[in-house]
Amino acid sequence: MRKNNAVLFIVLMLAQLYCFAQVKIPGQVYTSPDGYVTYVAGNLPLIMSVPHGGSLEPASIPDRACADCVTVKDAFTSELANEFLTEVFNQTGCYPHVIFNQLHRKKMDANRGIAEAADGNAEAEQAWLTYHQFLEEAGDTIVYHYGKGLLIDLHGHAHTIQRLELGYLLTAGELRLPDDSLNLPRLINESSIKNLALTHTGEKTHAELLRGEAALGSLLGTNNYPAVPSMADRAPQSGQSYFSGGYITDRHGSKNGGTIDAIQMECNQDVRFTSVERKKFARALYDQLFAFVSEHYLDPACLVSDIAEPLRHTPVTLLPNPANTRLTLNHVAKGSLLYVYDATGKKINEAVSITFESDKVEIDISVLSPGLYHLLCRTENEIKPIALKFMVLR
Ligand SMILES: [Zn+2]
Known part of the structure; x- marks a missing residue:
């Protein structure tokens, strides 16, 4: 015992x-x-x-x-x-x-x-x-x-x-x-x-x-x-x-x-x-x-955030922004993990469809309601994740 x-x-x-x-x-x-x-x-x-x-x-x-x-x-x-x-x-x-x-x-x-x-x-x-x-x-x-x-x-x-x-x-x-x-x-x-x-x-x-x-x-x-x-x-x-x-x-x-x-x-x-x-x-x-x-x-x-520095050195872009149905994330390192959050901080990965292609990622956001969203991209080589915001407008 x-x-x-x-x-x-x-x-x-x-x-x-x-x-x-x-x-x-x-x-x-x-x-x-x-x-x-x-x-x-x-x-x-x-x-x-x-x-x-x-x-x-x-x-x-x-x-x-x-x-x-x-x-x-x-x-x-x-x-x-x-x-x-x-x-x-x-x-x-x-x-x-x-x-x-x-x-x-x-x-x-x-x-x-x-x-x-x-x-x-x-x-x-x-x-x-x-x-x-x-x-x-x-x-x-x-x-x-x-x-x-x-x-x-x-x-x-x-x-x-x-x-x-x-x-x-x-x-x-x-x-x-x-x-x-x-x-x-x-x-x-x-x-x-x-x-x-x-x-x-x-x-x-x-x-x-x-x-x-x-x-x-x-x-x-x-x-x-x-x-x-x-x-x-x-x-x-x-x-x-x-x-x-x-x-x-x-x-x-x-x-x-x-x-x-x-x-x-x-x-x-x-x-x-x-x-x-x-x-x-x-x-x-x-x-x-x-x-x-x-x-x-x-x-x-x-103060922008602790991810500001890697962001300056990594030309990751999220376009277009504001977006309607699709987003493209460019220059993403292979093996990166992506997390999408709504404005309240809730993870909503299952609501979007993410397709990885060579060094870019296509994200289908057609089911998201209009509003502000937050995307975190965690790569193998960076300690700090890259954070991006995007707005859905329709
Ligand atoms: Zn008190």
Whole structure:
């Protein structure tokens, strides 16, 4: 019996290793076997984490009963992250990495240490482990391709002041200090954007990155989404409610090392409670986050996607575009694998007919509905797949 258990353990471990080690295709949705955690793999140096937007309440996991446990869901944050994902794809044809906790916060809180998060339940502990493994995998992928990146930990607050609260692991009191104090090593060492502050090529100071002209809060503010800290609202005033960041920002940001910075973004109710407002805010978030990332992390050319570089050297063309019934993909290496996705990231290879001919590929798309599609071409010689977009018009 003991031997069987050992074999089973090894098989499970290998299955899990396989599951986490496989190369993930950008835009594909990977769900843990229990259905509690979802990871949309990305190809941009940007991660969005959604720890409190889940609604699953399986009876097999008792409600968390710890004395000070917060069990309130951050309403509509999953919906907002989905809007953001769609907006980024529509604008760039690329994907941020997005990790969703599908469990209700009553069952598991991914933004706490494991003891408080899972309250001792093994199923909830497994979901918690998976959530953080996906976050680590997203970070590792970004570091491999880009060297550094940004994690946004998305939340919703119910405070009366309708503003975004950006958390950098600095308390309201610390943010009320003058800029000179924020630029001291003591406070940079506490910051969730420590790596950015220490390595900034444009010589922006920590304080400028937090609330200068080019800070994320200031960019969102100019887009009519007031935020604290920002140029217009430098710090939460004494007595005002403010979330400064939590477990995820602390563990996965650069405070304790590494090159992934993190910002906890607490969204006020006005930006997330209706679908119209979520769409509007997702657009502003795309505009300003990309402005922030292009200024402080990478030049916009890299941002097109991690496949931009091979694309420049490989004269693969997809014609005509927009297309009606047929597409031709030219100069494709022999043995390439093709994947066609719809705008939601769902693979639809079975809906199209693909014919390989010497160095080109004919694709019959006559059954596809009008809209935007995404094609990935994986060749034997390139580590990164080539990504192309095409539009069906009729
Ligand atoms: Zn939250």
